[in-house]
Amino acid sequence: MDEDFLNEFRQTIESAEKKLLAISEAQSEIRLAPEKWSARELLGHLIDSAGNNHHRFVLAQLSEDLVFPSYDQDKWVEVQKYQQASWPLLVQLWKAYNLHLLHVMTVTPDETLRKRRSKHNLYEIAWRPVEKRVPISLKYLMRDYLYHLQHHLNQIFALSAAHS
Template identity: 40%
Template sequence: METTIARLQKHLQEVPQAFRAIPADQTTKSPVPEKWSPLEILGHLCDSAINNLGRFIRAQTEQPYHIVPYKQNEWVSNQAYQERPVEEIVQLWIGLNQSVLHVMKTMPPDKGQHRCEVPDGTTVTLEWLMADYVDHLEHHLGQICKGI
């Protein structure tokens, strides 16, 4: 867990500044039609934090915990990230990930071994799910901020 926590802490320190450094006209520019803009990707990462925060909390007490997927495209569309100020979405991302980090840091070590069933029926540990959350975060950050 220490590595997962350290990775998330690093991103909390670096991502806001890196995202703010993207030229304003580039934050809402989609690379191709039907693909998310950098601002929408950051919004998607907020949605991911919202959903995973709840999962990380519930998986500590509900065993086995069954993960229910959410409709990512609909969340991004309904949140209308493309139309919102960049700083608002950056601040939302920071706050949500500070909460995720807090849950990770305060989780008793034995709860990291709790079982979580992903939608395809595979069983993983809560610790694995938390590391996968940061992997997912890094994948998308690589799409918007090279070198993060």
């Protein structure tokens, strides 16, 4: 993976950790509406995303395709009761998991990253879906992961700013 991307990911993790820890337990519980996620639930979703993408990043190195199971993100958040979890613990888990994903990205061979795969389901599971007929690479999926992460971090920070 190119150094600029890896540095951006590392910087995202480091700067977000500081901002996340500045959010109080009470602020992390606030929902704008009953059907909307709180900061805790958003961060929980990002932890779930890290877990699912970890699985994808490893399997992609052991397979010729990029076909992975999807998951029901709302049910995952609901079942794990992130709203009841400790905010600092969630932040710590989120940071540790993403530092590990950074490591996985760093050690993935360039040839594996760049290899275009015709068989994939990123048209169903990626944050920025691609057409079914377009061959795609693991590098695209890893970049997509970071953009999804940044999108939800921005939601968390906006939610926190609205209630500070």
